[in-house]
């Protein structure tokens with residue numbers, strides 16, 4: 001009996017990862033950036049240096065960094081989207097590992113079976 005993980009165990013792990021994908025909530029890829037903004041009103045506190053905290057989401061598109069303003073009342077939700085995207089990335093990373101593992105195991109199991117027959 002081999003101590004190595006079997007292909008069927010890896011396939012079980014793979015099914016578990018797919019279930020986690022299906023259970024995801026809406027997600028958004030990108031980074032949240034906090035910028036102090038000046039609104040332009042001369043009487044406003046921001047004119048005296050107390051800038052308005054403003055959130056943006058940034059992401060890469062065709063090697064360029066893109067930026068999108070996040071309305072204040074959507075900030076909490078957008079933060080959840082970005083967190084959920086990190087969860088998706090973690091699942092993708094694990095799936096890649098499992099798939100590569102299956103490929104490797106398939107080759108070694110096949111070799112083992114061939115040897116036994118010889």
Ligand SMILES: [Zn+2]
Pocket residue numbers: 038039040041044045046047052
């Ligand atoms: Zn202002």
